[in-house]
Amino acid sequence: MPCADCAIRARCCQCDLFCTVSEPTINERAQHLLKALIERHIRDGQPVGSKTLAQNSGLALSPATIRNVVADLERMGLVHAPHTSAGRVPTERGYRLFIDNLVSVRPLDESQVQTIAGQLDAEADTSTLMENASAMLSELTHMAGVVMLPFQKQEALRHIEFLPLSDNRVLAILVINERDVQNRVIHTSRPYERAELERIANYLNAQFEGQDLSTVRRNLLDEMQGDREHIDRLMHSAIEMAQQTFEGENGAQDYVLAGETNLMDYKEMADVARLRQLFEAFNEKRAVLDLFDKSLQAQGVQIFIGQESGYEAFDNCSVVTATYSSADDEILGVLGVIGPTRMAYDRIIPVVDVTAKLLGRVLNPRN
Amino acid sequence: MPCADCAIRARCCQCDLFCTVSEPTINERAQHLLKALIERHIRDGQPVGSKTLAQNSGLALSPATIRNVVADLERMGLVHAPHTSAGRVPTERGYRLFIDNLVSVRPLDESQVQTIAGQLDAEADTSTLMENASAMLSELTHMAGVVMLPFQKQEALRHIEFLPLSDNRVLAILVINERDVQNRVIHTSRPYERAELERIANYLNAQFEGQDLSTVRRNLLDEMQGDREHIDRLMHSAIEMAQQTFEGENGAQDYVLAGETNLMDYKEMADVARLRQLFEAFNEKRAVLDLFDKSLQAQGVQIFIGQESGYEAFDNCSVVTATYSSADDEILGVLGVIGPTRMAYDRIIPVVDVTAKLLGRVLNPRN
DNA sequence: CTTTAGCACCCCCGCGTGCGGAGTGCTAAG
DNA sequence: CTTAGCACTCCGCACGCGGGGGTGCTAAAG
Numbered sequence: 066m067p068c069a070d071c072a073i074r075a076r077c078c079q080c081d082l083f084c085t086v087s088e089p090t091i092n093e094r095a096q097h098l099l100k101a102l103i104e105r106h107i108r109d110g111q112p113v114g115s116k117t118l119a120q121n122s123g124l125a126l127s128p129a130t131i132r133n134v135v136a137d138l139e140r141m142g143l144v145h146a147p148h149t150s151a152g153r154v155p156t157e158r159g160y161r162l163f164i165d166n167l168v169s170v171r172p173l174d175e176s177q178v179q180t181i182a183g184q185l186d187a188e189a190d191t192s193t194l195m196e197n198a199s200a201m202l203s204e205l206t207h208m209a210g211v212v213m214l215p216f217q218k219q220e221a222l223r224h225i226e227f228l229p230l231s232d233n234r235v236l237a238i239l240v241i242n243e244r245d246v247q248n249r250v251i252h253t254s255r256p257y258e259r260a261e262l263e264r265i266a267n268y269l270n271a272q273f274e275g276q277d278l279s280t281v282r283r284n285l286l287d288e289m290q291g292d293r294e295h296i297d298r299l300m301h302s303a304i305e306m307a308q309q310t311f312e313g314e315n316g317a318q319d320y321v322l323a324g325e326t327n328l329m330d331y332k333e334m335a336d337v338a339r340l341r342q343l344f345e346a347f348n349e350k351r352a353v354l355d356l357f358d359k360s361l362q363a364q365g366v367q368i369f370i371g372q373e374s375g376y377e378a379f380d381n382c383s384v385v386t387a388t389y390s391s392a393d394d395e396i397l398g399v400l401g402v403i404g405p406t407r408m409a410y411d412r413i414i415p416v417v418d419v420t421a422k423l424l425g426r427v428l429n430p431r432n
Numbered sequence: 433m434p435c436a437d438c439a440i441r442a443r444c445c446q447c448d449l450f451c452t453v454s455e456p457t458i459n460e461r462a463q464h465l466l467k468a469l470i471e472r473h474i475r476d477g478q479p480v481g482s483k484t485l486a487q488n489s490g491l492a493l494s495p496a497t498i499r500n501v502v503a504d505l506e507r508m509g510l511v512h513a514p515h516t517s518a519g520r521v522p523t524e525r526g527y528r529l530f531i532d533n534l535v536s537v538r539p540l541d542e543s544q545v546q547t548i549a550g551q552l553d554a555e556a557d558t559s560t561l562m563e564n565a566s567a568m569l570s571e572l573t574h575m576a577g578v579v580m581l582p583f584q585k586q587e588a589l590r591h592i593e594f595l596p597l598s599d600n601r602v603l604a605i606l607v608i609n610e611r612d613v614q615n616r617v618i619h620t621s622r623p624y625e626r627a628e629l630e631r632i633a634n635y636l637n638a639q640f641e642g643q644d645l646s647t648v649r650r651n652l653l654d655e656m657q658g659d660r661e662h663i664d665r666l667m668h669s670a671i672e673m674a675q676q677t678f679e680g681e682n683g684a685q686d687y688v689l690a691g692e693t694n695l696m697d698y699k700e701m702a703d704v705a706r707l708r709q710l711f712e713a714f715n716e717k718r719a720v721l722d723l724f725d726k727s728l729q730a731q732g733v734q735i736f737i738g739q740e741s742g743y744e745a746f747d748n749c750s751v752v753t754a755t756y757s758s759a760d761d762e763i764l765g766v767l768g769v770i771g772p773t774r775m776a777y778d779r780i781i782p783v784v785d786v787t788a789k790l791l792g793r794v795l796n797p798r799n
Numbered sequence: 800c801t802t803t804a805g806c807a808c809c810c811c812c813g814c815g816t817g818c819g820g821a822g823t824g825c826t827a828a829g
Numbered sequence: 830c831t832t833a834g835c836a837c838t839c840c841g842c843a844c845g846c847g848g849g850g851g852t853g854c855t856a857a858a859g
Contacts, residue, residue: 114851150809150851246615329708341696481822494832517822517839
């Protein structure tokens with residue numbers, strides 16, 4: 066059952082990656098009750114029982130009736146009772162359904178949007194901007210904010226330069242895209258004179274200037290594979306050197322994290338061992354990067370609930386991401402927040418959404 | 433009472449900053465017992481009672497006698513009983529006395545030193561080196577490792593390069609001290625040709641390579657006042673910029689933190705609220721930087737116990753720092769570890785000490 | 800067939816109680 | 830000064846108990 070009217074573009078029926086089980090039909094009333102139950106649980110964190118639900122759902126039903134319905138929901142795996150006689154708590158599948166079909170997102174009013182926009186200073190340099198965005202996300206949501214650094218889609222080699230260091234080491238300086246300068250130390254098989262390095266650099270500059278970095282890499286490989294009799298030693302070194310230089314250039318992505326400590330306030334995160342796991346994941350970065358990478362595949366807001374992320378560290382967490390894009394709708398990167406699964410999605414989603422849009426807009430004037 | 437034979441140069445009697453109360457005389461036996469008590473407590477984290485102490489101290493004394501002595505220690509504020517009938521736990525003053533006079537540091541054996549040395553790769557660039565050092569500290573001690581970035585005392589201009597950008601902008605690239613690369617966009621009053629920029633760079637390189645930045649700047653100013661023709665505003669602003677960059681960097685010190693999450697393992701850190709405070713302090717950096725700044729005043733190992741640090745976030749923590757220095761004993765920076773006050777000082781102190789020495793040695797060949 | 804009231808049951812939670820263990824301070828004797 | 834003995838204190842733990850919130854089932858009502 067595709068959810069055509071899926072208000073937010075969440076990872077759901079559109080992709081069969083997570084939603085392997087097709088939901089059995091679930092009638093209007095049950096949906097309404099599930100929604101009320103989840104909203105209630107999000108509000109106070111307690112298991113919610115039939116009585117509260119009866120008073121709270123807006124439907125004129127007796128607790129007994131509600132018990133029957135909720136029992137169905139439990140059979141469907143949408144809610145779960147922590148113990149025999151407690152109320153019900155949403156399961157991950159329950160949250161999934163809620164987010165895909167039920168949640169009523171509360172759009173931000175104009176003044177809030179203005180506030181966010183005001184925080185994203187167009188004048189600041191990129192990394193400061195990312196930090197601000199991240200800090201803002203974490204502040205607005207009281208959770209951890211993450212902003213992945215934007216891709217440099219076209220990495221045109223602008224200039225390359227080598228400087229001799231001691232001990233067979235050479236400092237390579239690459240200028241990419243007008244203003245990005247990278248430098249790294251490479252180890253060579255023999256010492257090089259400065260003049261020699263200059264000639265190598267000249268050759269590479271003449272040959273490759275303006276080309277995309279990946280193209281450069283490919284071309285270098287080609288040249289290596291050809292006959293190479295006519296390639297003199299100089300050329301050979303040039304290529305060897307360039308090869309080494311570009312090898313490390315795998316576009317290692319990175320992100321800016323803020324407000325992790327906010328997470329320590331939630332009672333569902335009280336377990337120090339889990340907390341440690343989570344913070345270690347933040348440090349290692351791999352999990353977050355992988356997850357954000359997945360989010361790149363579709364534009365807009367996506368949500369990973371608990372185990373959907375595939376990382377144990379995020380087990381009791383939800384991750385809400387949104388891509389931010391350039392004016393011509395090219396995706397530049399991803400941002401988002403990480404918090405306990407029990408989060409106020411109706412507020413969080415628009416915050417992430419709007420921040421992403423505004424960040425894209427601010428980023429736009431630049432290259 | 434100055435402790436002339438203070439084994440490790442700790443913040444103690446030498447400076448009256450923290451040690452305001454002069455210890456009443458405390459006899460040999462009491463010292464021995466205090467030492468045994470603290471060592472025991474460090475080992476198992478439990479309050480230690482008279483019986484354990486009797487069996488453990490090596491002195492042939494009955495529990496009753498020991499009780500008397502320990503009661504004295506309590507009156508002196510060196511130990512403290514959590515409740516009426518528990519054993520004793522060292523107070524901060526107790527730890528202070530222990531560290532200043534009693535602790536028997538266990539020097540690392542040669543193989544351990546070699547291991548550390550092996551991890552500090554002299555080939556790596558500075559920031560990687562700092563990260564490695566920090567990671568190693570945290571691993572060896574199972575606590576949080578901190579390495580403050582070294583000061584750049586002498587800033588020798590190694591190479592300068594200009595690249596024309598669009599719109600009267602020029603990208604200046606400076607290589608300083610072998611491997612530090614700085615770059616910035618400079619706005620110029622008129623467009624420059626590439627050839628022209630090359631000429632300027634060549635001139636600057638020929639003229640000033642190897643000189644200290646401030647010297648360069650002075651010389652440039654001199655030249656500007658004299659023969660105007662050769663000197664370009666461009667050159668001037670390039671050097672100015674380099675200077676700025678470095679000033680900015682020196683002012684805002686920074687550090688590399690590793691293994692914070694280790695701290696989550698200690699049961700004395702189980703309180704999530706305190707943990708949060710601590711981690712926020714790590715993020716804000718101010719507290720750590722201030723503390724490390726204080727450590728710069730004296731060479732060698734220093735220890736801040738609990739409230740001595742003056743920061744609430746470190747209340748149940750101790751900070752063990754050591755300065756690392758160049759060959760000519762000029763202090764380059766500080767490193768250290770942060771952990772619960774109940775830490776194995778006899779092991780931690782030499783680890784920090786040796787790491788600092790080795791880091792200084794590795795850093796030495798450069799600049 | 801659905802909804803509802805009633806009922807028995809279940810389980811968590813907080814509270815008081817009692818008990819054993821560990822350690823102390825005091826006292827009096829060696 | 831040191832030590833044995835003793836009374837005392839306090840913590841931690843297990844146990845039991847009662848109340849509250851909530852459930853599932855059943856049977857009656859709509």
